[in-house]
Amino acid sequence: MGGRRQTQRRRMEPDARRAEILGVARRLFGANGYATVSTSDIAAEAGVARALINHYFGSKRRLYLEVVRQMMVVPASVSRNLPPTGPEERLSICVDRWLDVVERNREMWLSAIGLEALGNDPEVDRIMLEADEIATDRILEAALMADVTEGRTQLRAMIRAHSAMLKAASREWLVRGTLSRSDLHVILTRTVLHLLNTVYPAIRAADGGSAPPTP
The missing domain is CATH 1.10.357 (Tetracycline Repressor; domain 2)
Structure with missing residues (x-):
């Protein structure tokens, strides 16, 4: 999913930022599947640095599991x-x-x-x-x-x-x-x-x- 245009970054409180990342991940994983989506794709769509995803979730799999938990x-x-x-x-x-x-x-x-x-x-x-x-x-x-x-x-x-x-x-x-x-x-x-x-x-x-x- 390379070539995605990065969303402009905005200041947000940590809880709100985490929720936004989860929302983007939920949408991208749902539309494209786990294997196709990278943390870079999610970061670009959410308008954050990829390191912030690692800070909040640790890894792509941990993020995915949190999305699954949020859905279920x-x-x-x-x-x-x-x-x-x-x-x-x-x-x-x-x-x-x-x-x-x-x-x-x-x-x-x-x-x-x-x-x-x-x-x-x-x-x-x-x-x-x-x-x-x-x-x-x-x-x-x-x-x-x-x-x-x-x-x-x-x-x-x-x-x-x-x-x-x-x-x-x-x-x-x-x-x-x-x-x-x-x-x-x-x-x-x-x-x-x-x-x-x-x-x-x-x-x-x-x-x-x-x-x-x-x-």
């Missing part, structure tokens, strides 16, 4: 400032916000979930495991079930399992075009509610326990 970990903003209503509305808002993130970063999202399918990379695997746990936290927070203790292990396992369907369904939307965004919104919201309201109580009953009342 559901941001806190997805479940922030939700209305004090019921789980259905709160989960619907979360799903809509998450779809916004994926839609803005289509290529990098698809690249990141493709890495998970390949496997055999312990660092990527750790990122994916962390992402699943954080996504589970966000969903339970939105569903007003963050404090559930009875059957908590099974509950969290169900939500983690749901994330695999979420990724597959996003390919149907973004790659195959067999689902629209609104279709995906309905699928993701309704399946989570079904897990929480129907499957989770059934599992608790089968285990001889009782689930807490639906919020």
Whole structure:
């Protein structure tokens, strides 16, 4: 990707500069792939010296892994400032916000979930495991079930399992075009509610326990 015209450099606070570099890297890696993009390309596009990328991230791979982590970990903003209503509305808002993130970063999202399918990379695997746990936290927070203790292990396992369907369904939307965004919104919201309201109580009953009342 040589010959890229360097963006004019601007003064920025360190956190803002780091975020800008990540944004540029996310866009370039998503559009062109890891092997094609160099740190020089990213530096030129971001309007920084290449040494600054090394300062913040250490290496191209570390930068790439941070981009993957940024893509896969559901941001806190997805479940922030939700209305004090019921789980259905709160989960619907979360799903809509998450779809916004994926839609803005289509290529990098698809690249990141493709890495998970390949496997055999312990660092990527750790990122994916962390992402699943954080996504589970966000969903339970939105569903007003963050404090559930009875059957908590099974509950969290169900939500983690749901994330695999979420990724597959996003390919149907973004790659195959067999689902629209609104279709995906309905699928993701309704399946989570079904897990929480129907499957989770059934599992608790089968285990001889009782689930807490639906919020």
